[in-house]
Amino acid sequence: MALEVLLSAHNISKTFRDGIVVSEVLRGVSLELAAGEFVALVGPSGCGKSTLLNILGLADRPMSGTISVAGELLRDPSEAKLRALRRAKLGYVFQHFNILSTLSAQENVMVPLLLNGIAAHEAEMRADAVLERVGMAHRRTAMPFSLSGGELQRVAIARAVVHRPAVILADEPTGNLDSTAGEKVLELLGSMVAEGLAVLMATHSEAAMARCTRTVRMKDGVVV
């Protein structure tokens, strides 16, 4: 039985213009991500990994090509439509954590739930449960400035999965962590995959690649 395709991109192109200089960052990239897949996106710096992640994460728009999320083909979607899909179907983990400095660990994790209309009380309980799972329950009231890098990334993962998205997009999630913290993060992501989510992770790490079910290599804006 074929696994359900949760995220697919077909013939994606993207160029950036800086004055008269035009850079073609992505050139006809196609990619599919099925439930239970843990895909590593690798390639040298500047090959277009982060741009592809931004486009697949609906944070940026391609110049051409189509994207489907959870079976829904997106044809010139409105900003509101993209926002709704980002809220419900996608989760993000960033290299620089991007934790909201003004909210506690628990509140950071609650953000996607509140955005999806979950009542505050239930959101708190679900956030606590996920924090428990990532080993951060004891720090749930801590403010971000008092957390270490590994702890911040675990909060970020909790935030990415708390609303049970279809796909998690991770941009070098272990890039700023030591090997122990990195291992822990990869373990967490792996456990999410086991529950039927799909994870697309841009990485340079051999150890990270070793944990993935598939590796997609990019070079000069194309999948090789």
Added chain:
Amino acid sequence: MTAWLFRRFVVRRWFRNPVRPLLMLVAVMLATTLWSAVLRTTFSGVRSFERSLGISPDDFPVIIVPQGGRLLVAELGTCLSGLSSAFEMRAIRREAARLITSAGSLAVRVVGVGGYGESYSPTSSDMGDSTPVFIPAHLATRMGLAENESVRLDFDGSTLVGQARCSDAGDGEASGTFVSLPIAALAHLSPSGALDAVLVKPHVAGNPAVIRTQLARWFEGCYRGGAPLRIETAEGRVEHGERLLGAYRFNVLVMAAMTLLVCVLLVSQATHASLLTLSRELSILRTLGIGRVECLMVVVVEAALFGMFGALLGITVGYPLTLEISSFLSGTASEIYKLEMNTLEGGDLILSELGVGVTILAVAVVGALMGGMQALRISPHIGTRREFVHIRPLMGLVPSGVAAGAFLIFVVILVVALSTPTLWGSYGLILACVVCVMGATPVGVSATHRVVRLWRSSLVSRLASGGVRISGRAYVLAAMGAAVAITLMVALTLMVESFRATLASWADTRLQGDLFVSSLVEGAGNEGRLPTPFVRDVAALKGVKSAVPYYESEAWIGERSLVVGGTDLKTQAGQDVYRLIDGNLDLQALAGGEACVISESAARKLALGIGDILEIEHRKFSVQAVLQEFGTERPMALVDDDVFLSLYPGHRPQSLIIYLSDSSTIDSVRMAVEERGRSGIVVRDQRELKDLVMYLFDKTFRVTGSVRWIVFGIGVLGLVVAGLQLLWERRREVKTLVVIGVSPSQVIGWSVLEGALVSTAAFILGVAMGTVVGWVLTTLVNPLSFGWTLEFKISSAPVLFAAAFVVCVSLVLALTSWLAMRRILKMTTLSDE
């Protein structure tokens, strides 16, 4: 190194995000504009006073001034001619604006001169070659005139042919740019002309006090101009003027100082916010080896640059605004003393602008040091270890002990000020209030995040709550400025509203009568007089039940002047027009001339109480009652009209109150009165007079309105700068939020809610402390300063005004956040630092 750092880290950021530097520049420019206008106005005021008081007591030790109206030239001519045979003296005319004219291409102002032992008569026809025309030597040179040469001056409708006396010797006034004429020549050219004062220099040896008495008797005996004369010394006039000038300077400088304080806080906040933006980079540079002082210098140099450019712009923009602000200020001052605003001299302009530049530079640097001291504490590890700078929570930063300490100081000063009320004690209390507000602001700002957390299910409220909790420090200085601004706004509004309400209530009681008649000649203390036959005619008019004249003169109690009023107390008391603060009206004693009623101002300033004896014109009166009186801030004594006329025989009424019989109509009687008064009187009904009272009050306090709007603008600007700066500082978080599904409107809502929370804290503190300051101004400062007890009224106006502040901050922040969001959303990558 500092210069290198500055170019790389600060200047480049200006171009990347021009909103913050532009807003900072606008803030400094606004401060400069205000400060420049205030300083120029002060200088103008000083020069104007100096001009009006520019008389050396040695040159003219005696000054004759009218107690209402002006001195008539024709009358004076007779007096001075006779006087010159007994005293060698001079008389000069001042402010002869109506006679400014031209002689050829030269502007000439005529200054009357009398005396020098020569006798001139206003009726003489010696306006020929022999009439001396005193011309300063330098002016004579320009006019090409030699000594004793025939001079021809063309005036409005008159021509004077005289003999040039080209010398400056012995005539201080003639050393200016004005031609001086004998008083008789002046009378010939303008028989209906009038003088503001006559300055007299007797060339006889003797005791000045004796000469003064002799001169007073002489003029009282011969002058028939209508208005009684007062003889005063030049020293006294200078002293009086300087006292007024001192009060004027003080008030202007207090307003400017408050503005500057808010500006220091604004610059400080902007610098602090700038430091937050730079902290990570500076921290990395600290790792690489730069020193703490260099970190500080970067922000201080930025503030100094803004100080310089802002000062230049502010001085340029401020120039046209100067006249506007001057007119506001002179709105108050004109009731006390007429000020000319175009009296700045070249040196003053340079001095004032230099002063403005130095002050603003100092404000910018002090503000930068206040806001940038944290630069000294930037550790090398911060930027390298973390993605964002650790901002210490507000409550941890400002211990509540600071607020408690400020409050304790306030309570101590309050107790002292209330137990022994003095003017300086009251000012100290106001200062303590301001310190208290500043001390309490951090705690207030910190408290708001707890309140908004009650709204738990809203993401925006959680973001705003966390934002205030964590980034409150970036808001605190702006919030302090806003709280001080609101305190000032509320206090001024409450004081003015209380004053207005008390005055309106007083006018309802005091201004009984159907019609009020006064002379057409009005002005600061220059009300004309009504002819006695006119008063008799009006009283006899059909439909007039009674016509009550009011007389006014001036007496001296030691060195203080006392307004002496006279009216038909029986009729007026029958109408219940007097609000007594103390004592009772014994009409029999008042009619008998044994007693008088005094104003509250007289009771306070002359330290008089019920039963005390007041001596007016060598006659003793027992103080019978103290009444509420807003007609004048000067001490006033009221006696029965017959008693007044026995003190000042032949004195004419200043105004007339007409009560109509039931059968008559106001319009018909008004027409009849106006017909009898021809064009020389003004007739108002009760409504018109009350409206005039309120109009004059509003005009006088127009300046407080302008001050309120100025601090309003600066306060709003401060909070908006802080809000925008924080939004930009959090741009990565904003981008993250947008990526995970937060809408731009929610992000804007976050920014607006934070601004609204902080401004609400400033609002609550400002309204609370502004009410206290308003109470101090109304119930302590006013009685001590003006001698008026005002009823303190709490009204909704200041609260609405302060609430408008919160709304305005929110709206401006919404608009500017929307603009900032457009830039942030264009950022392409989430790892953008």
